[in-house]
Amino acid sequence: MKKFNMITPVAAVAALSFATYATANQQDSDANAYPEDTLNYIIAFGPGGGNDLMSRTVVEIINKYDLYGDENIVVENREGGSGAVGFSFVKNQEGNPYFATSTSGNFISTPLISNTDWNYSDFTPIGLLANDAMFLVVPKDSEFESMDDFVDAAKSRRLTVGGIGAAGPDRVVAGLLMDAADITFEYVPSQDGGQVVTSLTSGSVDAIISNPSEVSGQLDAGNFKALAYSEPERSDIYPDIPTFMEQGYDLSFSLPRGVVLPGGVNTEIQDWWVATLQKVVETPEWEDYLKTNSMSGNTIWGDDFEAYLERTNSQFEETLKDIGAIK
Template sequence: MSLLKHLTILPLTLSVLATAPSFAKDLDYPKERLNYTIAFGPGGGNDLMSRTVVDILRKYDYYPKNIRVDNLAGGSGAVGFNYVAQQKGNPYHLTSTSGNFLGTPLISNTGWTFEDFTPIGLLAQDAMLLVVRADSDFKTAKDFVEYAKKNRVVMGGTGAAGPERVVASLFAEKAGFTFDYVPSQDGGGMVTSLTSHSVDAIVANPSEVSGQIKAGNFRPLAYSEEQRSTVYSDVPTFKEQGYDFAFALPRGIVMPKGVDSDIQQWWVETLKKVVATKEWKTYLTTNSLSGNTVWGDDFEKNLAHTNSNFKRVLTQIGAIK
Protein backbone atom coordinates (compact mmCIF):
# COMPACT_ATOMS: atom_id res chain seq x y z
CA MET A 1 0.00 0.00 0.00
CA SER A 2 1.37 3.41 -0.93
CA LEU A 3 1.69 6.23 1.57
CA LEU A 4 -1.14 8.07 -0.20
CA LYS A 5 -3.52 5.10 0.06
CA HIS A 6 -2.60 4.67 3.71
CA LEU A 7 -3.46 8.27 4.46
CA THR A 8 -6.74 8.30 2.55
CA ILE A 9 -8.34 5.81 4.93
CA LEU A 10 -8.16 8.54 7.57
CA PRO A 11 -10.49 11.55 7.74
CA LEU A 12 -9.23 14.18 5.35
CA THR A 13 -8.65 16.83 7.96
CA LEU A 14 -6.16 19.63 7.64
CA SER A 15 -4.07 18.08 10.42
CA VAL A 16 -3.70 14.81 8.51
CA LEU A 17 -2.83 16.57 5.29
CA ALA A 18 -0.27 18.67 7.11
CA THR A 19 1.63 15.61 8.33
CA ALA A 20 2.20 14.13 4.88
CA PRO A 21 5.17 15.18 2.73
CA SER A 22 3.89 17.58 0.08
CA PHE A 23 5.03 15.40 -2.79
CA ALA A 24 3.57 12.12 -1.40
CA LYS A 25 0.84 12.05 -4.06
CA ASP A 26 3.52 11.74 -6.75
CA LEU A 27 5.81 9.30 -4.94
CA ASP A 28 5.00 5.58 -4.71
CA TYR A 29 6.95 5.13 -1.48
CA PRO A 30 7.12 3.30 0.81
CA LYS A 31 5.94 -0.07 -0.50
CA GLU A 32 8.18 -2.44 1.48
CA ARG A 33 9.51 -3.24 4.93
CA LEU A 34 12.20 -0.91 6.26
CA ASN A 35 15.46 -2.53 7.35
CA TYR A 36 17.10 -0.52 10.13
CA THR A 37 20.66 -1.64 10.87
CA ILE A 38 22.32 -0.69 14.16
CA ALA A 39 26.08 -0.99 13.72
CA PHE A 40 26.67 -1.64 17.43
CA GLY A 41 25.48 -4.00 20.12
CA PRO A 42 22.39 -3.54 22.31
CA GLY A 43 22.41 -1.02 25.12
CA GLY A 44 24.88 1.57 23.81
CA GLY A 45 24.28 5.14 22.74
CA ASN A 46 23.79 4.34 19.05
CA ASP A 47 21.38 1.53 19.89
CA LEU A 48 19.35 3.78 22.18
CA MET A 49 19.08 6.54 19.58
CA SER A 50 18.15 4.10 16.81
CA ARG A 51 15.43 2.40 18.82
CA THR A 52 14.04 5.74 19.95
CA VAL A 53 13.69 6.79 16.30
CA VAL A 54 12.08 3.47 15.35
CA ASP A 55 9.68 3.58 18.31
CA ILE A 56 8.51 7.04 17.26
CA LEU A 57 8.12 5.98 13.61
CA ARG A 58 5.94 3.09 14.76
CA LYS A 59 3.94 4.93 17.43
CA TYR A 60 2.86 7.73 15.11
CA ASP A 61 2.70 5.56 11.99
CA TYR A 62 5.19 7.81 10.23
CA TYR A 63 6.44 4.75 8.35
CA PRO A 64 3.31 2.85 7.25
CA LYS A 65 5.01 -0.52 6.64
CA ASN A 66 6.82 -2.96 8.92
CA ILE A 67 10.23 -2.05 10.33
CA ARG A 68 12.90 -4.65 11.01
CA VAL A 69 15.70 -3.68 13.41
CA ASP A 70 18.97 -5.63 13.54
CA ASN A 71 22.09 -5.11 15.64
CA LEU A 72 25.06 -5.90 13.41
CA ALA A 73 28.04 -5.15 15.63
CA GLY A 74 31.75 -5.58 14.96
CA GLY A 75 34.88 -3.61 14.13
CA SER A 76 33.80 -0.44 15.95
CA GLY A 77 30.85 -0.07 13.58
CA ALA A 78 32.68 -1.25 10.47
CA VAL A 79 30.57 -4.40 9.94
CA GLY A 80 27.16 -2.77 10.23
CA PHE A 81 28.01 0.35 8.26
CA ASN A 82 29.61 -1.77 5.54
CA TYR A 83 26.42 -3.84 5.25
CA VAL A 84 24.32 -0.72 4.66
CA ALA A 85 26.87 0.75 2.25
CA GLN A 86 26.60 -2.44 0.16
CA GLN A 87 22.86 -1.83 -0.37
CA LYS A 88 23.58 0.89 -2.93
CA GLY A 89 20.43 2.52 -4.32
CA ASN A 90 18.11 0.54 -2.03
CA PRO A 91 15.64 2.94 -0.36
CA TYR A 92 14.63 0.45 2.32
CA HIS A 93 17.81 0.51 4.40
CA LEU A 94 18.68 3.03 7.13
CA THR A 95 21.35 3.29 9.81
CA SER A 96 22.33 5.74 12.56
CA THR A 97 25.67 7.54 12.58
CA SER A 98 28.04 8.09 15.50
CA GLY A 99 31.61 9.15 16.10
CA ASN A 100 32.77 5.77 14.79
CA PHE A 101 30.98 6.48 11.50
CA LEU A 102 33.81 8.94 10.88
CA GLY A 103 36.59 7.68 13.13
CA THR A 104 36.67 3.99 12.18
CA PRO A 105 37.40 4.58 8.45
CA LEU A 106 40.16 7.01 9.42
CA ILE A 107 42.13 4.44 11.39
CA SER A 108 41.10 1.21 9.61
CA ASN A 109 40.73 0.03 6.02
CA THR A 110 36.94 -0.35 6.05
CA GLY A 111 36.31 -0.05 2.31
CA TRP A 112 33.75 2.71 2.94
CA THR A 113 33.61 6.28 4.24
CA PHE A 114 30.79 8.72 4.99
CA GLU A 115 30.79 9.56 1.28
CA ASP A 116 29.33 6.11 0.52
CA PHE A 117 25.97 7.05 2.06
CA THR A 118 23.02 9.32 1.33
CA PRO A 119 22.72 11.90 4.12
CA ILE A 120 19.25 12.37 5.61
CA GLY A 121 19.59 14.34 8.79
CA LEU A 122 21.70 15.18 11.81
CA LEU A 123 19.15 14.72 14.59
CA ALA A 124 21.29 15.37 17.65
CA GLN A 125 24.67 16.90 18.34
CA ASP A 126 27.00 14.98 20.63
CA ALA A 127 29.42 17.79 21.42
CA MET A 128 31.85 18.31 24.31
CA LEU A 129 32.11 20.59 27.32
CA LEU A 130 35.30 22.14 28.67
CA VAL A 131 34.92 21.61 32.41
CA VAL A 132 36.86 22.71 35.50
CA ARG A 133 36.32 22.25 39.24
CA ALA A 134 33.85 24.65 40.81
CA ASP A 135 36.57 25.90 43.18
CA SER A 136 38.87 26.72 40.25
CA ASP A 137 39.93 30.29 39.52
CA PHE A 138 38.86 29.77 35.89
CA LYS A 139 35.48 31.41 35.33
CA THR A 140 35.67 31.57 31.51
CA ALA A 141 37.57 29.92 28.70
CA LYS A 142 39.60 33.13 28.40
CA ASP A 143 40.74 32.76 32.02
CA PHE A 144 41.96 29.27 31.22
CA VAL A 145 43.78 30.42 28.08
CA GLU A 146 45.54 33.29 29.84
CA TYR A 147 46.80 30.89 32.51
CA ALA A 148 47.77 28.22 29.94
CA LYS A 149 49.92 30.67 27.97
CA LYS A 150 52.09 31.26 31.05
CA ASN A 151 51.94 27.92 32.85
CA ARG A 152 51.99 24.18 32.16
CA VAL A 153 48.43 22.90 31.97
CA VAL A 154 47.10 19.36 31.87
CA MET A 155 43.83 18.48 30.19
CA GLY A 156 42.05 15.16 30.45
CA GLY A 157 39.48 13.16 28.51
CA THR A 158 38.29 9.66 27.75
CA GLY A 159 40.63 7.78 25.43
CA ALA A 160 43.84 8.81 23.74
CA ALA A 161 42.43 9.57 20.28
CA GLY A 162 38.75 10.25 20.73
CA PRO A 163 36.63 13.38 20.31
CA GLU A 164 37.78 14.73 23.67
CA ARG A 165 41.37 14.83 22.42
CA VAL A 166 40.23 16.43 19.17
CA VAL A 167 38.38 19.24 20.96
CA ALA A 168 41.30 19.86 23.36
CA SER A 169 43.71 20.08 20.41
CA LEU A 170 41.49 22.41 18.36
CA PHE A 171 41.00 24.65 21.39
CA ALA A 172 44.75 24.87 22.04
CA GLU A 173 45.46 25.48 18.37
CA LYS A 174 42.98 28.34 18.05
CA ALA A 175 43.87 29.89 21.42
CA GLY A 176 47.64 29.57 21.03
CA PHE A 177 48.76 27.49 23.99
CA THR A 178 50.29 24.06 24.57
CA PHE A 179 49.09 21.38 26.96
CA ASP A 180 49.71 17.87 28.23
CA TYR A 181 46.92 15.36 27.78
CA VAL A 182 45.98 12.59 30.22
CA PRO A 183 43.59 9.97 28.82
CA SER A 184 41.27 7.99 31.10
CA GLN A 185 39.83 4.56 30.41
CA ASP A 186 36.25 5.70 31.02
CA GLY A 187 34.08 8.58 32.14
CA GLY A 188 34.41 7.70 35.80
CA GLY A 189 38.20 7.81 35.63
CA MET A 190 38.07 11.14 33.83
CA VAL A 191 35.84 12.65 36.52
CA THR A 192 38.19 11.37 39.21
CA SER A 193 41.18 12.92 37.46
CA LEU A 194 39.55 16.34 37.78
CA THR A 195 38.26 15.99 41.33
CA SER A 196 41.68 14.71 42.48
CA HIS A 197 43.47 17.72 40.92
CA SER A 198 45.41 15.42 38.56
CA VAL A 199 44.35 17.63 35.66
CA ASP A 200 43.42 21.31 35.35
CA ALA A 201 40.44 20.73 33.10
CA ILE A 202 38.66 17.98 31.22
CA VAL A 203 36.91 17.81 27.90
CA ALA A 204 33.87 15.64 28.46
CA ASN A 205 30.65 14.44 26.95
CA PRO A 206 27.87 16.30 28.80
CA SER A 207 26.27 13.03 29.90
CA GLU A 208 29.47 12.11 31.77
CA VAL A 209 29.56 15.26 33.88
CA SER A 210 25.91 16.34 34.14
CA GLY A 211 25.61 14.98 37.68
CA GLN A 212 28.70 16.83 38.88
CA ILE A 213 27.52 20.05 37.22
CA LYS A 214 24.08 19.80 38.82
CA ALA A 215 25.67 19.07 42.19
CA GLY A 216 27.77 22.24 41.88
CA ASN A 217 31.10 20.40 41.85
CA PHE A 218 32.07 21.20 38.24
CA ARG A 219 31.83 24.38 36.16
CA PRO A 220 31.42 24.18 32.37
CA LEU A 221 33.35 26.92 30.55
CA ALA A 222 32.64 26.26 26.88
CA TYR A 223 30.69 24.04 24.51
CA SER A 224 32.12 22.66 21.27
CA GLU A 225 29.12 22.80 18.95
CA GLU A 226 28.46 25.54 16.37
CA GLN A 227 25.44 26.68 18.37
CA ARG A 228 24.71 26.58 22.08
CA SER A 229 23.39 23.32 23.47
CA THR A 230 19.62 23.07 23.74
CA VAL A 231 20.20 21.47 27.17
CA TYR A 232 23.07 23.66 28.50
CA SER A 233 21.90 26.89 26.92
CA ASP A 234 23.72 29.04 29.47
CA VAL A 235 27.15 27.70 28.44
CA PRO A 236 28.74 29.78 25.64
CA THR A 237 30.34 28.07 22.68
CA PHE A 238 34.07 28.24 22.00
CA LYS A 239 33.24 30.33 18.94
CA GLU A 240 31.28 32.86 20.98
CA GLN A 241 34.36 33.33 23.14
CA GLY A 242 36.65 34.01 20.18
CA TYR A 243 38.04 30.52 19.46
CA ASP A 244 37.04 29.79 15.90
CA PHE A 245 36.24 26.09 15.81
CA ALA A 246 33.35 23.72 16.37
CA PHE A 247 33.31 19.95 16.73
CA ALA A 248 30.43 17.57 17.45
CA LEU A 249 29.86 13.91 16.78
CA PRO A 250 27.08 13.25 14.27
CA ARG A 251 24.08 11.42 15.71
CA GLY A 252 22.14 11.27 12.49
CA ILE A 253 20.47 9.04 9.91
CA VAL A 254 21.87 7.94 6.54
CA MET A 255 20.84 5.63 3.72
CA PRO A 256 22.91 3.81 1.09
CA LYS A 257 24.43 5.91 -1.67
CA GLY A 258 22.40 6.28 -4.84
CA VAL A 259 18.96 6.65 -3.28
CA ASP A 260 16.57 8.81 -5.31
CA SER A 261 16.49 12.46 -4.21
CA ASP A 262 12.70 12.40 -3.78
CA ILE A 263 13.02 9.54 -1.31
CA GLN A 264 15.82 11.37 0.47
CA GLN A 265 13.47 14.34 0.84
CA TRP A 266 10.64 12.04 2.01
CA TRP A 267 12.87 10.93 4.85
CA VAL A 268 13.96 14.50 5.64
CA GLU A 269 10.31 15.51 6.05
CA THR A 270 9.50 12.38 8.04
CA LEU A 271 12.40 12.78 10.45
CA LYS A 272 11.51 16.43 10.98
CA LYS A 273 8.26 15.11 12.42
CA VAL A 274 10.16 12.60 14.55
CA VAL A 275 12.31 15.28 16.22
CA ALA A 276 9.22 17.39 16.94
CA THR A 277 7.70 14.74 19.23
CA LYS A 278 7.76 14.86 23.02
CA GLU A 279 9.44 11.45 23.04
CA TRP A 280 12.41 12.77 21.10
CA LYS A 281 12.73 15.84 23.30
CA THR A 282 12.74 13.57 26.37
CA TYR A 283 15.47 11.45 24.78
CA LEU A 284 17.63 14.54 24.22
CA THR A 285 17.22 15.85 27.74
CA THR A 286 17.76 12.47 29.39
CA ASN A 287 20.99 11.92 27.46
CA SER A 288 22.29 15.52 27.60
CA LEU A 289 22.29 15.80 23.81
CA SER A 290 21.78 19.03 21.93
CA GLY A 291 18.80 19.06 19.57
CA ASN A 292 20.21 21.33 16.85
CA THR A 293 19.41 19.69 13.50
CA VAL A 294 20.97 19.73 10.02
CA TRP A 295 19.27 18.25 6.95
CA GLY A 296 20.08 16.69 3.59
CA ASP A 297 23.05 18.10 1.70
CA ASP A 298 23.87 20.41 4.62
CA PHE A 299 24.31 17.29 6.75
CA GLU A 300 26.80 15.99 4.18
CA LYS A 301 28.78 19.24 4.45
CA ASN A 302 28.69 18.91 8.23
CA LEU A 303 30.07 15.38 8.01
CA ALA A 304 32.84 16.47 5.64
CA HIS A 305 33.90 19.34 7.91
CA THR A 306 33.88 17.18 11.04
CA ASN A 307 35.77 14.42 9.26
CA SER A 308 38.44 16.87 8.11
CA ASN A 309 39.06 18.13 11.65
CA PHE A 310 39.05 14.60 13.04
CA LYS A 311 41.58 13.41 10.47
CA ARG A 312 43.90 16.38 10.91
CA VAL A 313 44.10 16.08 14.70
CA LEU A 314 44.51 12.29 14.65
CA THR A 315 47.35 12.76 12.17
CA GLN A 316 49.00 15.38 14.36
CA ILE A 317 48.98 13.13 17.41
CA GLY A 318 50.21 10.12 15.42
CA ALA A 319 47.04 8.07 15.65
CA ILE A 320 46.97 7.78 11.86
CA LYS A 321 49.73 8.12 9.27
Protein backbone atom coordinates in the same frame (compact mmCIF):
# COMPACT_ATOMS: atom_id res chain seq x y z
CA MET B 1 24.82 -29.86 -37.02
CA LYS B 2 24.37 -27.33 -34.26
CA LYS B 3 22.15 -24.39 -34.94
CA PHE B 4 23.08 -20.95 -33.71
CA ASN B 5 20.69 -18.08 -33.10
CA MET B 6 22.14 -14.79 -34.23
CA ILE B 7 21.26 -11.71 -32.19
CA THR B 8 21.36 -8.63 -34.36
CA PRO B 9 22.64 -5.30 -33.03
CA VAL B 10 19.11 -3.91 -33.16
CA ALA B 11 17.78 -6.84 -31.15
CA ALA B 12 20.60 -6.50 -28.63
CA VAL B 13 19.88 -2.82 -28.12
CA ALA B 14 16.18 -3.56 -27.75
CA ALA B 15 16.88 -6.27 -25.18
CA LEU B 16 19.18 -3.99 -23.21
CA SER B 17 16.64 -1.18 -23.31
CA PHE B 18 13.92 -3.52 -22.09
CA ALA B 19 16.13 -4.76 -19.24
CA THR B 20 16.94 -1.21 -18.21
CA TYR B 21 13.26 -0.26 -18.40
CA ALA B 22 12.28 -3.31 -16.37
CA THR B 23 14.91 -2.57 -13.71
CA ALA B 24 13.80 1.05 -13.44
CA ASN B 25 10.16 -0.02 -13.18
CA GLN B 26 11.05 -2.53 -10.48
CA GLN B 27 12.90 0.15 -8.50
CA ASP B 28 9.93 2.50 -8.86
CA SER B 29 7.60 -0.28 -7.76
CA ASP B 30 9.80 -1.04 -4.74
CA ALA B 31 9.88 2.63 -3.81
CA ASN B 32 6.10 2.99 -4.14
CA ALA B 33 5.54 -0.05 -1.93
CA TYR B 34 8.13 0.95 0.68
CA PRO B 35 8.25 -0.09 3.42
CA GLU B 36 7.30 -3.73 2.99
CA ASP B 37 9.91 -5.48 5.13
CA THR B 38 11.54 -5.29 8.56
CA LEU B 39 14.00 -2.43 9.06
CA ASN B 40 17.31 -3.31 10.68
CA TYR B 41 18.51 -0.26 12.60
CA ILE B 42 22.19 -0.85 13.38
CA ILE B 43 23.88 0.99 16.24
CA ALA B 44 27.66 0.99 15.78
CA PHE B 45 28.32 1.43 19.50
CA GLY B 46 27.41 -0.21 22.79
CA PRO B 47 24.26 0.39 24.82
CA GLY B 48 23.93 3.57 26.85
CA GLY B 49 26.12 5.95 24.84
CA GLY B 50 25.09 9.02 22.89
CA ASN B 51 24.70 7.22 19.56
CA ASP B 52 22.65 4.46 21.16
CA LEU B 53 20.35 6.95 22.89
CA MET B 54 19.80 8.98 19.73
CA SER B 55 19.11 5.88 17.60
CA ARG B 56 16.61 4.40 20.03
CA THR B 57 14.85 7.73 20.39
CA VAL B 58 14.40 7.96 16.61
CA VAL B 59 13.04 4.41 16.43
CA GLU B 60 10.69 4.94 19.39
CA ILE B 61 9.22 8.04 17.73
CA ILE B 62 8.83 6.27 14.38
CA ASN B 63 7.00 3.43 16.11
CA LYS B 64 4.84 5.69 18.28
CA TYR B 65 3.53 7.64 15.31
CA ASP B 66 3.30 4.60 12.96
CA LEU B 67 5.67 6.23 10.49
CA TYR B 68 7.01 2.87 9.29
CA GLY B 69 3.60 1.43 8.46
CA ASP B 70 2.79 -2.10 9.60
CA GLU B 71 6.37 -3.37 9.40
CA ASN B 72 8.72 -3.99 12.33
CA ILE B 73 11.97 -2.25 13.25
CA VAL B 74 14.73 -4.32 14.85
CA VAL B 75 17.43 -2.39 16.73
CA GLU B 76 20.83 -4.08 17.04
CA ASN B 77 24.08 -2.94 18.66
CA ARG B 78 27.14 -3.97 16.62
CA GLU B 79 29.93 -2.32 18.56
CA GLY B 80 33.68 -2.48 18.09
CA GLY B 81 36.59 -0.58 16.61
CA SER B 82 35.22 2.89 17.44
CA GLY B 83 32.23 2.25 15.19
CA ALA B 84 34.16 0.41 12.47
CA VAL B 85 32.35 -2.91 12.96
CA GLY B 86 28.81 -1.56 12.80
CA PHE B 87 29.37 1.00 10.06
CA SER B 88 31.21 -1.57 7.93
CA PHE B 89 28.29 -3.98 8.34
CA VAL B 90 25.81 -1.37 7.08
CA LYS B 91 28.11 -0.31 4.25
CA ASN B 92 28.18 -3.92 3.03
CA GLN B 93 24.38 -3.92 2.63
CA GLU B 94 24.73 -1.72 -0.46
CA GLY B 95 21.44 -1.04 -2.22
CA ASN B 96 19.36 -2.53 0.60
CA PRO B 97 16.89 0.06 1.95
CA TYR B 98 16.07 -2.05 4.99
CA PHE B 99 19.21 -1.12 6.91
CA ALA B 100 19.90 2.21 8.61
CA THR B 101 22.38 3.63 11.11
CA SER B 102 23.09 6.84 13.01
CA THR B 103 26.14 9.01 12.42
CA SER B 104 28.51 10.34 15.07
CA GLY B 105 31.93 11.91 15.32
CA ASN B 106 33.48 8.46 14.89
CA PHE B 107 31.57 8.07 11.63
CA ILE B 108 34.04 10.67 10.36
CA SER B 109 37.17 10.08 12.44
CA THR B 110 37.43 6.27 12.41
CA PRO B 111 38.01 5.95 8.63
CA LEU B 112 40.63 8.70 8.83
CA ILE B 113 42.74 6.93 11.45
CA SER B 114 42.01 3.26 10.75
CA ASN B 115 42.18 0.93 7.77
CA THR B 116 38.43 0.68 7.18
CA ASP B 117 36.69 -0.33 3.97
CA TRP B 118 34.35 2.66 4.12
CA ASN B 119 33.97 6.37 4.75
CA TYR B 120 31.04 8.78 4.85
CA SER B 121 30.73 8.85 1.05
CA ASP B 122 29.83 5.13 0.91
CA PHE B 123 26.40 5.76 2.44
CA THR B 124 23.12 7.28 1.31
CA PRO B 125 22.68 10.54 3.26
CA ILE B 126 19.26 11.07 4.80
CA GLY B 127 19.63 13.92 7.24
CA LEU B 128 21.32 15.70 10.09
CA LEU B 129 18.86 15.68 12.99
CA ALA B 130 20.90 17.47 15.64
CA ASN B 131 24.30 18.81 16.59
CA ASP B 132 25.96 17.44 19.70
CA ALA B 133 28.55 19.81 21.14
CA MET B 134 31.26 19.44 23.78
CA PHE B 135 32.07 20.94 27.18
CA LEU B 136 35.46 21.64 28.75
CA VAL B 137 34.80 20.43 32.30
CA VAL B 138 36.71 20.73 35.60
CA PRO B 139 35.94 19.60 39.18
CA LYS B 140 33.74 21.87 41.30
CA ASP B 141 36.67 22.90 43.50
CA SER B 142 39.01 23.62 40.58
CA GLU B 143 40.97 26.85 40.60
CA PHE B 144 39.71 27.52 37.08
CA GLU B 145 36.63 29.71 36.83
CA SER B 146 36.94 30.69 33.17
CA MET B 147 38.74 29.85 29.96
CA ASP B 148 41.23 32.63 30.64
CA ASP B 149 42.13 30.98 33.96
CA PHE B 150 42.66 27.66 32.21
CA VAL B 151 44.73 29.17 29.40
CA ASP B 152 46.91 31.20 31.77
CA ALA B 153 47.66 28.05 33.77
CA ALA B 154 48.44 26.05 30.64
CA LYS B 155 51.01 28.66 29.65
CA SER B 156 52.78 28.39 33.00
CA ARG B 157 52.68 24.65 33.72
CA ARG B 158 51.77 21.31 32.22
CA LEU B 159 48.06 20.53 32.38
CA THR B 160 46.37 17.22 31.60
CA VAL B 161 43.05 16.95 29.76
CA GLY B 162 41.10 13.72 29.40
CA GLY B 163 38.79 12.52 26.64
CA ILE B 164 37.49 9.42 24.87
CA GLY B 165 39.86 7.83 22.37
CA ALA B 166 43.34 8.62 21.15
CA ALA B 167 42.18 10.21 17.89
CA GLY B 168 38.40 10.59 18.07
CA PRO B 169 36.19 13.67 18.37
CA ASP B 170 37.40 14.52 21.89
CA ARG B 171 40.97 14.54 20.61
CA VAL B 172 39.93 16.75 17.72
CA VAL B 173 38.42 19.29 20.12
CA ALA B 174 41.59 19.17 22.22
CA GLY B 175 43.63 19.99 19.13
CA LEU B 176 41.30 22.80 18.13
CA LEU B 177 41.53 24.24 21.64
CA MET B 178 45.32 24.19 21.64
CA ASP B 179 45.32 26.01 18.30
CA ALA B 180 42.68 28.55 19.30
CA ALA B 181 44.34 29.40 22.63
CA ASP B 182 47.95 28.96 21.47
CA ILE B 183 48.67 26.53 24.32
CA THR B 184 49.77 22.95 24.79
CA PHE B 185 48.63 20.35 27.29
CA GLU B 186 48.83 16.59 27.68
CA TYR B 187 45.83 14.76 26.28
CA VAL B 188 44.97 11.58 28.24
CA PRO B 189 42.72 9.14 26.32
CA SER B 190 40.17 6.85 27.97
CA GLN B 191 38.18 3.94 26.58
CA ASP B 192 34.71 5.33 27.26
CA GLY B 193 32.73 8.11 28.89
CA GLY B 194 32.64 6.41 32.27
CA GLN B 195 36.42 6.26 32.42
CA VAL B 196 36.68 9.90 31.42
CA VAL B 197 34.37 10.96 34.25
CA THR B 198 36.32 8.78 36.69
CA SER B 199 39.60 10.35 35.60
CA LEU B 200 38.26 13.76 36.62
CA THR B 201 36.64 12.69 39.89
CA SER B 202 39.82 10.88 40.91
CA GLY B 203 42.03 13.88 40.14
CA SER B 204 43.99 12.02 37.47
CA VAL B 205 43.48 14.92 35.06
CA ASP B 206 42.93 18.65 35.41
CA ALA B 207 40.01 18.80 32.99
CA ILE B 208 38.08 16.70 30.50
CA ILE B 209 36.48 17.29 27.13
CA SER B 210 33.08 15.65 27.20
CA ASN B 211 29.72 15.31 25.58
CA PRO B 212 26.93 16.93 27.65
CA SER B 213 25.04 13.65 28.01
CA GLU B 214 28.08 12.06 29.68
CA VAL B 215 28.53 14.74 32.35
CA SER B 216 25.03 16.14 32.81
CA GLY B 217 24.50 14.18 36.02
CA GLN B 218 27.72 15.48 37.55
CA LEU B 219 26.99 19.04 36.40
CA ASP B 220 23.46 18.94 37.79
CA ALA B 221 24.73 17.53 41.10
CA GLY B 222 27.28 20.33 41.37
CA ASN B 223 30.27 17.97 41.27
CA PHE B 224 31.62 19.39 38.00
CA LYS B 225 31.61 22.81 36.40
CA ALA B 226 31.93 23.52 32.69
CA LEU B 227 34.21 26.32 31.55
CA ALA B 228 33.07 26.46 27.94
CA TYR B 229 30.65 25.06 25.36
CA SER B 230 31.67 24.33 21.77
CA GLU B 231 28.60 25.58 19.88
CA PRO B 232 28.47 29.17 18.60
CA GLU B 233 25.43 29.81 20.83
CA ARG B 234 24.91 28.87 24.47
CA SER B 235 23.06 25.69 25.37
CA ASP B 236 19.37 26.07 26.19
CA ILE B 237 19.79 23.54 29.01
CA TYR B 238 22.93 25.18 30.47
CA PRO B 239 22.51 28.86 29.61
CA ASP B 240 25.02 29.95 32.26
CA ILE B 241 27.91 28.17 30.54
CA PRO B 242 29.64 30.51 28.07
CA THR B 243 30.83 29.40 24.66
CA PHE B 244 34.48 29.25 23.66
CA MET B 245 33.83 31.93 21.06
CA GLU B 246 32.27 34.50 23.38
CA GLN B 247 35.32 34.13 25.63
CA GLY B 248 37.57 35.03 22.72
CA TYR B 249 38.60 31.58 21.47
CA ASP B 250 37.81 30.73 17.87
CA LEU B 251 36.51 27.22 18.44
CA SER B 252 33.23 25.86 17.14
CA PHE B 253 32.64 22.13 17.00
CA SER B 254 29.75 19.69 17.09
CA LEU B 255 29.12 16.03 16.32
CA PRO B 256 26.86 15.15 13.38
CA ARG B 257 23.87 13.28 14.82
CA GLY B 258 22.17 12.07 11.66
CA VAL B 259 20.85 9.05 9.80
CA VAL B 260 22.24 7.27 6.74
CA LEU B 261 21.34 4.18 4.72
CA PRO B 262 23.69 1.93 2.73
CA GLY B 263 24.97 3.36 -0.52
CA GLY B 264 23.09 2.77 -3.75
CA VAL B 265 19.61 3.15 -2.31
CA ASN B 266 16.83 4.28 -4.64
CA THR B 267 16.37 8.07 -4.74
CA GLU B 268 12.64 7.75 -4.10
CA ILE B 269 13.34 5.76 -0.94
CA GLN B 270 15.89 8.36 0.14
CA ASP B 271 13.15 10.98 -0.29
CA TRP B 272 10.76 8.80 1.75
CA TRP B 273 13.25 8.73 4.60
CA VAL B 274 13.84 12.48 4.43
CA ALA B 275 10.10 13.12 4.65
CA THR B 276 9.73 10.63 7.51
CA LEU B 277 12.56 12.06 9.60
CA GLN B 278 11.26 15.57 9.01
CA LYS B 279 8.14 14.38 10.83
CA VAL B 280 10.26 12.85 13.61
CA VAL B 281 12.03 16.12 14.42
CA GLU B 282 8.71 17.96 14.69
CA THR B 283 7.47 15.78 17.56
CA PRO B 284 7.44 16.83 21.23
CA GLU B 285 9.39 13.67 22.04
CA TRP B 286 12.27 14.80 19.84
CA GLU B 287 12.16 18.26 21.38
CA ASP B 288 12.43 16.67 24.83
CA TYR B 289 15.38 14.59 23.64
CA LEU B 290 17.20 17.70 22.40
CA LYS B 291 16.60 19.61 25.61
CA THR B 292 17.51 16.74 27.92
CA ASN B 293 20.81 16.17 26.10
CA SER B 294 21.68 19.84 25.48
CA MET B 295 21.66 19.54 21.69
CA SER B 296 20.85 22.07 19.03
CA GLY B 297 18.13 21.01 16.62
CA ASN B 298 19.89 21.94 13.39
CA THR B 299 18.61 19.91 10.45
CA ILE B 300 20.12 19.36 6.99
CA TRP B 301 18.64 16.97 4.45
CA GLY B 302 19.69 14.74 1.55
CA ASP B 303 22.52 15.98 -0.62
CA ASP B 304 23.03 19.01 1.62
CA PHE B 305 23.73 16.59 4.47
CA GLU B 306 26.34 14.84 2.34
CA ALA B 307 28.03 18.22 1.70
CA TYR B 308 27.96 18.87 5.46
CA LEU B 309 29.65 15.52 6.10
CA GLU B 310 32.29 16.37 3.51
CA ARG B 311 33.08 19.67 5.26
CA THR B 312 33.19 17.95 8.65
CA ASN B 313 35.51 15.30 7.24
CA SER B 314 37.88 18.01 6.00
CA GLN B 315 37.91 19.70 9.43
CA PHE B 316 38.64 16.41 11.19
CA GLU B 317 41.35 15.45 8.69
CA GLU B 318 43.14 18.80 8.98
CA THR B 319 43.09 18.70 12.78
CA LEU B 320 44.22 15.07 13.00
CA LYS B 321 47.12 15.89 10.70
CA ASP B 322 48.06 18.90 12.80
CA ILE B 323 48.24 16.80 15.97
CA GLY B 324 50.17 14.02 14.24
CA ALA B 325 47.43 11.40 14.55
CA ILE B 326 47.47 10.81 10.78
CA LYS B 327 49.85 11.70 7.97
